[in-house]
Amino acid sequence: MTRAVFFDVDFTLIHPGPAFQGHGYAEFCARHGVAVDAQRFEAAVADASSLLHTDSGVYDPAIFVEYTLRIIEGMGGGGPGARAAAIDLYDAWAACHHFTLYEEVPEVLRELHGDGYTIGLISNTQRSLSTFEKHFALDGLFAVAISSSEHGFMKPHPSIFEEALRRAGVAAHDAVMVGDSVPHDIAGALALGMRGVLVARSGLSQGAPPDVPVIESLRQLKEHL
Numbered sequence: 001m002t003r004a005v006f007f008d009v010d011f012t013l014i015h016p017g018p019a020f021q022g023h024g025y026a027e028f029c030a031r032h033g034v035a036v037d038a039q040r041f042e043a044a045v046a047d048a049s050s051l052l053h054t055d056s057g058v059y060d061p062a063i064f065v066e067y068t069l070r071i072i073e074g075m076g077g078g079g080p081g082a083r084a085a086a087i088d089l090y091d092a093w094a095a096c097h098h099f100t101l102y103e104e105v106p107e108v109l110r111e112l113h114g115d116g117y118t119i120g121l122i123s124n125t126q127r128s129l130s131t132f133e134k135h136f137a138l139d140g141l142f143a144v145a146i147s148s149s150e151h152g153f154m155k156p157h158p159s160i161f162e163e164a165l166r167r168a169g170v171a172a173h174d175a176v177m178v179g180d181s182v183p184h185d186i187a188g189a190l191a192l193g194m195r196g197v198l199v200a201r202s203g204l205s206q207g208a209p210p211d212v213p214v215i216e217s218l219r220q221l222k223e224h225l
Helices: 022-030 038-052 061-074 080-092 105-114 129-135 158-168 182-191
Strands: 004-007 014-016 099-101 118-123 144-147 175-179 195-199
Touching: 004 158, 022 038, 022 061, 022 080, 038 061, 061 080, 105 118, 118 129, 118 158, 129 144, 144 158, 158 175, 158 182, 175 182, 182 195
Parallel strands: 004 118, 004 175, 118 144, 175 195
Antiparallel strands: 014 099
C-alpha cells in the first residue's frame, strides 16, 4: 500500500525559463566577455550530461560548475570569463523566479495531500526547498523536503532516500519516487525497495525498467499509486 509519494523537483515539478536556454547562457556569458553560439546549446547539454554521474554520490558544487562550464565550452566559449559565467549560472539555478511550475502540479499535489498521502521532496539541488514551497504557494503540502546540498549526498546514493523515508516515518515498500531521471530518481529508489514512476513529458521512456510506469503528466500518477 502506498503511504508516501516523493517527488524530484527540477523537470518533474518545475522547468527552467529562458535564463537556462541557449540565449540565456549567451547573455550570462556576454557579461563576462565570452561569446557563445546559442544554437549549439542542446548538443552541448547532451555532451556535458555525463559529468553529473559521479561514483561517490557526494554533493559538490564544483560538479555542477564543471557541468555548466562544459556546456559553455560546447557552445564555443572559453577563456577566463567562461568559468565566472558558469559560477553565475550555477548560483542563478537556486533562484525560483527563473522557473515555472508545470501547469498540473498544484492541482495534483493538493489532491494527493487531501487523500492523505505523505508527500515529500528529494532534490539534487542547492536550492532552498522551503523557499521553493513559498515561492510557488505550495506551503503545507510537504511533510519532508530534503536537498542533496543539505544532506551531503546526491541521488541515487541510498542515504538520501533513507533519510527521506526516516523523516516521513514510512518503510521503503510503502513509498513511491516520482522523477524524470532513470539513473538518479528511479534506479536509486528501486535499489532501496521503493517503487518508481518515471515522468517523461516527451513521451519517451528513456530506458525505464519494464516494471516502472512511465507517465507524460502528473495527472496520470494516481492510477499507479
